[in-house]
Amino acid sequence: MTNSKPSLFARIPLAFGAFFRIVGNVDYAARVDHLRQPEGLDAQPQPQLQPQPPAAKPAEPPAAPAMLKQASPDAALQLLALLQRDARLIDFTQENLANYSDADIGAAARVVHEGCRKVLNEHFTIEPVRAEAEGSRITLSQGFDAASIRLTGNVVGQPPFSGSLSHRGWRVSDVRLPRLAESHETRVLAPAEVEL
Numbered sequence: 001m002t003n004s005k006p007s008l009f010a011r012i013p014l015a016f017g018a019f020f021r022i023v024g025n026v027d028y029a030a031r032v033d034h035l036r037q038p039e040g041l042d043a044q045p046q047p048q049l050q051p052q053p054p055a056a057k058p059a060e061p062p063a064a065p066a067m068l069k070q071a072s073p074d075a076a077l078q079l080l081a082l083l084q085r086d087a088r089l090i091d092f093t094q095e096n097l098a099n100y101s102d103a104d105i106g107a108a109a110r111v112v113h114e115g116c117r118k119v120l121n122e123h124f125t126i127e128p129v130r131a132e133a134e135g136s137r138i139t140l141s142q143g144f145d146a147a148s149i150r151l152t153g154n155v156v157g158q159p160p161f162s163g164s165l166s167h168r169g170w171r172v173s174d175v176r177l178p179r180l181a182e183s184h185e186t187r188v189l190a191p192a193e194v195e196l
Helices: 008-024 026-035 074-087 091-092 102-123
Strands: 123-129 137-140 163-164 170-175
Touching: 008 074, 008 102, 026 102, 074 091, 074 102, 102 123
Parallel strands: none
Antiparallel strands: 123 170, 137 163
16 A cells, blocks of 8 residues: 655645534544544554453443545635635735735735635634633533543643633534536636736
């Protein structure tokens, strides 16, 4: 089996596809989060041998690791095309800003921001993961959803954990991307324009 590594251009749509899959699928997000752990990619878990009490029921076999599916880049490419159409996001990010003043960049960023906000509001229902205000003290009990809440700082011991909410988080509850014709070329994010 060959281990081919995707190029930068192959990884960009993969990243966008993975982003939306993570936002929309808690199980997939948990699998990706597991891969981000230091031993997630290369190291195999080492079995721990501990004596079993004589009356203990047999331990269940460990669950097989989840198979990772290749995400289709079409939705990510479609979103990029929408962000280009309404916010000129690709034009903005591809422009060399070194020759522009901060005021010019700020004015352009306002247009990009408004366009991005329009696309997100039109095609997604986005809501906070936590309802509390940022800065609030919260307690996380045993069994909290680790895919929706990331612990930072000095994480020691077992739940319950008590801490300050530094970011409410975001989740997508609905996706409304337009349907595409079978012949639509998703890799063309914005056609070239020729004025006659």
